[in-house]
Amino acid sequence: MIFNFSNRELTDSEKKLLVKGLNLSIPPKSLNYADFLAPFEFLYTKLLKAHPNGIDNSTADPLRAAIKDSAFECFHSYDPKVEQNLTKDEYNALKVLLKDENIIIQKSDKGNSVVILNKNDYVKRMEELLADKTKFKKLNIETGKDYNHIHNQELKISETLRSLKKAGSMLSSTYERINPRGTIPSVLYGLSKVHKPTVNNIPKLRPILSAINSPTYKLSQYINTLLKPFTTNKFTAKDSFAFANDIQSQNASQFMASLDVDSLFTNIPLAETINICCDLLFRDKPVVDGLNKTEFRTILTIATKESFILFNGAYYQQLDGVAMGSPLGPTLANIFLGYHEEKWLADCPSEFKPAYYRRYVDDIFILFPSAECLQLFKDYMNSRHPNMNFTSEEEVDDSLPFLDVFVMRDSGKFITSVYRKPTFSGVYTNYNSYIPLSYKTSLVSTLLYRAYTICSNWKQIHAEFSTIKSVMAKNCFPSLLLDQAIARFMNTV
Numbered sequence: 370m371i372f373n374f375s376n377r378e379l380t381d382s383e384k385k386l387l388v389k390g391l392n393l394s395i396p397p398k399s400l401n402y403a404d405f406l407a408p409f410e411f412l413y414t415k416l417l418k419a420h421p422n423g424i425d426n427s428t429a430d431p432l433r434a435a436i437k438d439s440a441f442e443c444f445h446s447y448d449p450k451v452e453q454n455l456t457k458d459e460y461n462a463l464k465v466l467l468k469d470e471n472i473i474i475q476k477s478d479k480g481n482s483v484v485i486l487n488k489n490d491y492v493k494r495m496e497e498l499l500a501d502k503t504k505f506k507k508l509n510i511e512t513g514k515d516y517n518h519i520h521n522q523e524l525k526i527s528e529t530l531r532s533l534k535k536a537g538s539m540l541s542s543t544y545e546r547i548n549p550r551g552t553i554p555s556v557l558y559g560l561s562k563v564h565k566p567t568v569n570n571i572p573k574l575r576p577i578l579s580a581i582n583s584p585t586y587k588l589s590q591y592i593n594t595l596l597k598p599f600t601t602n603k604f605t606a607k608d609s610f611a612f613a614n615d616i617q618s619q620n621a622s623q624f625m626a627s628l629d630v631d632s633l634f635t636n637i638p639l640a641e642t643i644n645i646c647c648d649l650l651f652r653d654k655p656v657v658d659g660l661n662k663t664e665f666r667t668i669l670t671i672a673t674k675e676s677f678i679l680f681n682g683a684y685y686q687q688l689d690g691v692a693m694g695s696p697l698g699p700t701l702a703n704i705f706l707g708y709h710e711e712k713w714l715a716d717c718p719s720e721f722k723p724a725y726y727r728r729y730v731d732d733i734f735i736l737f738p739s740a741e742c743l744q745l746f747k748d749y750m751n752s753r754h755p756n757m758n759f760t761s762e763e764e765v766d767d768s769l770p771f772l773d774v775f776v777m778r779d780s781g782k783f784i785t786s787v788y789r790k791p792t793f794s795g796v797y798t799n800y801n802s803y804i805p806l807s808y809k810t811s812l813v814s815t816l817l818y819r820a821y822t823i824c825s826n827w828k829q830i831h832a833e834f835s836t837i838k839s840v841m842a843k844n845c846f847p848s849l850l851l852d853q854a855i856a857r858f859m860n861t862v
Contacts (some may be wrong), residue, residue: 480793522676
């Protein structure tokens with residue numbers, strides 16, 4: 370599915386190219402020698418280890434030679450023209466699209482659709498988000514001086530970590546593992562919310578942060594390991610599979626509803642959340658992994674409030690909230706909501722308190738004795754914290770989706786099946802994509818496992834398997850491969 374919000378009129382060849390999805394991998398012009406031979410080396414090592422009695426040199430040397438010969442033959446026989454998975458017109462369309470600097474081509478926020486925007490519209494919409502001075506501060510960094518800024522941030526983090534190591538609060542191995550070196554700035558980008566109303570034919574954008582190898586990235590990962598125990602509580606839904614299994618045992622006479630937290634990540638109050646993290650981590654002991662409460666607060670503050678991001682050549686500091694994609698984003702969101710929801714539910718008046726409450730990040734599934742409880746409970750939740758705004762959805766025709774689970778009331782009990790949002794495009798990795806066959810078969814196996822685990826009866830499983838076959842066939846997967854994958858899966862369950 371293609372959403373074209375740009376001024377560009379797509380040609381038929383461009384449409385045929387883009388409808389294959391942005392995950393399509395095309396053959397490279399030439400192969401990387403080391404990358405190509407590495408799997409063959411791994412195969413040889415694996416075969417040696419797999420032999421029950423070991424392999425002596427008289428057997429190992431011919432085996433190695435045979436694998437080596439096969440590898441070299443495959444490498445030297447590679448011809449990108451033969452392997453090509455695009456037509457000549459599609460390949461030319463790709464080159465033309467890549468050269469067009471007036472458009473942005475991206476995947477949608479949900480549904481894996483292809484979205485095309487005017488670059489000026491995209492930049493304008495992102496700068497509107499960054500103009501919120503309560504969330505972002507534009508940094509005065511001269512062009513060409515950004516390296517110095519990154520280097521200075523590296524030095525500051527290194528000095529802080531070095532002082533902790535010197536004081537005996539951090540192991541040398543931990544210091545070496547999280548000390549930043551050769552880092553790059555976090556890059557902010559936006560994904561189009563095609564499932565939301567547009568403004569002047571421009572979709573709203575969800576800000577996403579690519580923080581890999583940023584100065585605070587390794588430090589954030591380390592902090593995550595310390596805070597992980599506090600990211601869940603008795604109200605947390607571990608995943609779709611656990612929720613589907615749990616809901617089937619609940620009283621199906623109750624009214625189903627769901628709540629969603631509006632823009633949770635950007636509305637997380639950082640100062641308050643830092644205090645909550647520190648109080649929880651040091652609730653029962655004065656020192657955790659060598660750090661005291663003051664030392665931990667210092668590194669958590671650096672990781673959350675003193676990092677900076679890059680967009681369109683300008684640098685910004687995020688003052689409050691966290692961006693999706695930030696290593697600490699889900700952790701802080703879960704800790705903040707988990708900490709408060711326990712108190713909110715404990716204090717909730719019994720006349721509209723949920724009989725069942727499960728949350729996955731910002732999505733909440735609830736059961737009430739009656740439909741009248743929903744509005745009262747939503748009003749109550751919206752009065753708990755100025756940063757939190759909850760929206761609601763209620764059951765329709767005895768059914769309600771939650772995550773990728775469709776919950777239905779049938780014959781006095783809850784049954785479940787796989788749910789696909791209206792934005793679902795049906796686009797997965799195209800079978801003609803230039804990737805190993807194992808990646809493609811693993812994709813099918815994953816979809817089959819999800820169907821088998823979420824669906825509550827064989828009727829639902831059969832219907833979902835049929836849907837998978839239909840959807841994957843549109844992604845050029847051969848029917849024989851799909852039938853074999855289903856047969857192989859059913860033999861293992």
